[in-house]
Amino acid sequence: MxxxxxxxxxxxxxxxxxxxxxxxxxxxxxxxxxxxxxxxxxxxxxxxxxxxxxxxxxxxxxxxxxxxxxxxxxxxxxxxxxxxxxxxxxxxxxxxxxxxxxxxxxxxxxxxxxxxxxxxxxxxxxxxxxxxxxxxxxxxxxxxxxxxxxxxxxxxxxxxxxxxxxxxxxxxxxxxxxxxxxxxxxxxxxxxxxxxxxxxxxxNLNLPLPEKIQEVLQINQSEVDDDLIKFPMIAELNQVLQMEPAAVKNRLEETTDNCVIIDVREDSEFTGELGHIAGSRLIPMRSLPKVIEDLEPLKKKEVILVCRSGARSTTAAAILKGLGFHNVKNMKGGMLAWNKLAFPVER
Ligand SMILES: [Fe+2]
Known part of the structure; x- marks a missing residue:
């Protein structure tokens, strides 16, 4: 070797x-x-x-x-x-x-x-x-x-x-x-x-964060290399409300009024093996800055972000929160967790 x-x-x-x-x-x-x-x-x-x-x-x-x-x-x-x-x-x-x-x-x-x-x-x-x-x-x-x-x-x-x-x-x-x-x-x-x-x-280590953590994590997690998206601070990521997949499913079964699911994966993932949640709206991370204005009407709604493992969507949730979306949540574990529970998907 x-x-x-x-x-x-x-x-x-x-x-x-x-x-x-x-x-x-x-x-x-x-x-x-x-x-x-x-x-x-x-x-x-x-x-x-x-x-x-x-x-x-x-x-x-x-x-x-x-x-x-x-x-x-x-x-x-x-x-x-x-x-x-x-x-x-x-x-x-x-x-x-x-x-x-x-x-x-x-x-x-x-x-x-x-x-x-x-x-x-x-x-x-x-x-x-x-x-x-x-x-x-x-x-x-x-x-x-x-x-x-x-x-x-x-x-x-x-x-x-x-x-x-x-x-x-x-x-x-x-x-x-x-x-x-x-x-x-x-x-x-x-x-x-x-x-x-x-x-x-x-x-209790209280270590300082790496200098370029925001830019680096953004690209390594999502491959989005775009100055328009300001990557949230770790503290902001930790503040994102995490919702279990079962709770998301219950929420959708109650009523879909006032509740929107935004899936931030790529097109190929949305229609790929893990599929997507019926009724969810696909907005890949990289196109988020371009559609922010179109999302204005959703500001008063409950917005649940979804991705593959829950990391990219936590970032997206923190970004939307920073832009004044008050009721933003992340689906914990993403579509991997959703599929593990054998919940229904569309492809
Ligand atoms: Fe590391």
């Missing part, structure tokens, strides 16, 4: 390649380093089979979609990723291959709901931001959960052999790798801590 970190900065991108088979995968590519990735692929005569992000990043723009456009590779993300352009969505336990290299997907939520770790050839794990070297990724972004993160680390990472190498998505102290054994014994955040102690620590 040819394995290399490509950025040499505190934000890490990994190349996993089988030189004999001429195949590669790039994990967590960063938008500003695309030329470098293309150069190394060309140098080793590698075909890029797929790119994947370990989670929806908040600190840099992902290069996944751009690399797909340039190389025809597949974009792979977890089932819960809000990103619309994904060719294959994996879940916990799925096996991916790059030539003779095998990669097992471990769903390790906590930093974000869609966080995964990649267990490569049974000897190393790309951990994303779930566990870092002598640290752990923050769990205070929208959708983060310190308890889930504790479970991910203790049940999925720390149960691997002690000598397993760990490669995180970030390191701020110039380190490049660690091992399960070392982190289990010495990681100051989690070694020897109970779940309750860990949650207490994480809830």
């Amino acid at each position: 040819f394995f290399q970190e490509l950025n040499n900065i505190n934000c890490k991108t990994y190349l996993i390649a089988d030189l004999d088979a001429g195949q590669a995968a790039i994990i967590d590519p960063v938008d500003s380093y695309i030329d470098r990735y293309l150069a190394i692929l060309a140098y080793h005569r590698l075909t890029l089979k797929f790119v994947a992000d370990t989670h929806t990043h908040a600190d840099h723009r992902s290069a996944c979609t751009a690399l797909r456009r340039l190389t025809n590779c597949l974009v792979m993300m977890h089932e819960l990723s809000p990103q619309p352009t994904v060719d294959k969505r994996y879940i916990d336990g799925d096996e991916l291959t790059v030539g003779n290299i095998h990669i097992k997907v471990l769903h390790t939520p906590g930093h974000t709901p869609d966080s995964v770790s990649f267990y490569v050839n049974d000897d190393r794990v790309l951990t994303g931001d779930v566990i870092l070297i002598q640290g752990t990724g923050r769990s205070d972004f929208a959708g983060g959960n310190a308890g889930d993160q504790y479970d991910s680390i203790t049940d999925k990472i720390f149960t691997l052999p002690d000598k397993t190498l760990l490669f995180p998505a970030h390191d701020y102290r110039g380190n490049t790798e660690t091992t399960v054994g070392l982190e289990k014994a010495t990681n100051p955040r989690i070694a020897g801590k109970t779940r309750e102690e860990y949650i207490e620590i994480m809830d």
